[in-house]
Amino acid sequence: MLELGSHVFRVGVAAVVLTGVCLGARADDLYLESVKPAATNKPVLRYGFLRADVDRIAKTVPGVLRVIPFRSMPVIFRHQGSQLAGRLVGTNAGELQYDGHALTHGRYLTENDLKQRHSVAVIGHDVAARLFAKVDPIGKTLRAGDQLFLVVGVARWGTQRGANVVHVPISTMRVRFGDTVVVRQAGTFSMEQYELNAVRVVPQPGVDLSDQREAIFKMLRISRE
Structure with missing residues (x-):
């Protein structure tokens, strides 16, 4: 656990959150998660990583092959009268290779999706089963909050934090939802x-x-000073 002022960061290895523990050779990557602080009297609660942190890690930390950012938020997913509470996760095209994810139908996010900020989504099997029943979800629309996305893929998520998860391009998520929830x-x-x-x-x-x-x-310490 790393505390920097009001910011707290938790480290997991191979996407298993283990506070301050590193499993060394048994792991493939580092998963760093921002811990939401306790509520304050301030009108807006600010926390988390910065987009600039991704660039700093990639450029200044030795031995980094790839840095994958995540932004998630709770939303209500809807399709033709059915709805489901879940989490919308913005990320990039590299995430499918990690955490034991398996694409079962359609495709995953692409670099072009991120560059063009396409409104596409890859839904989990649980979302597909509950919102689309026996209908093929590929090519159908999914409403996340008040935003529409085209379903392009279905996946079985591996180590996933929570049920009913949908992945979208992180660039699209920023444009559609901003940084305030x-x-x-x-x-x-x-x-x-x-x-x-x-x-x-x-x-x-x-x-x-x-x-x-x-x-x-x-x-992180230097950048927060």
Whole structure:
């Protein structure tokens, strides 16, 4: 666990969240997750990674092969009168290779989707079963909150944080939803602002993950000073 002022970051290895623990050779990557702080009296709760952190890690931390950003938010998914509470996850085209994900139908996100900010979505099997029943979801529209997405793929997510998950291009998510989330609960609402919830750092072959983790923490400390 790393605390930088009001920001708290938790490190997991191979996408298994283990506070401050590195499994070394048994793991393939580092998964860094921002921990949501306790509510405050401030009108907007700010936390999380910055998009600039992704560039800093890629450019300044030795032995990094790839950095995959994540931004997730709770939403209500809808299709033709059916609805389902779940999480919308913005990420990039490289994520399918990790966490044990398996594409079962259609395609995953592409670099062109990110570049063109396409409104496409890859839905989990649970979302497909509950919202599309026996209908092929490929080519159908899915409403996430008040935004429409075209379903292009169905996947069985591996190590996934929560049920009913849908992946979309992170560039599209930024344009459609911005960085501020309004959380409504029990007749009240609060506002949260974050650019990224988590970052996956994939090392080059042979790189010691313990050393890389410490290098990332050092970079985060310096950038937050």
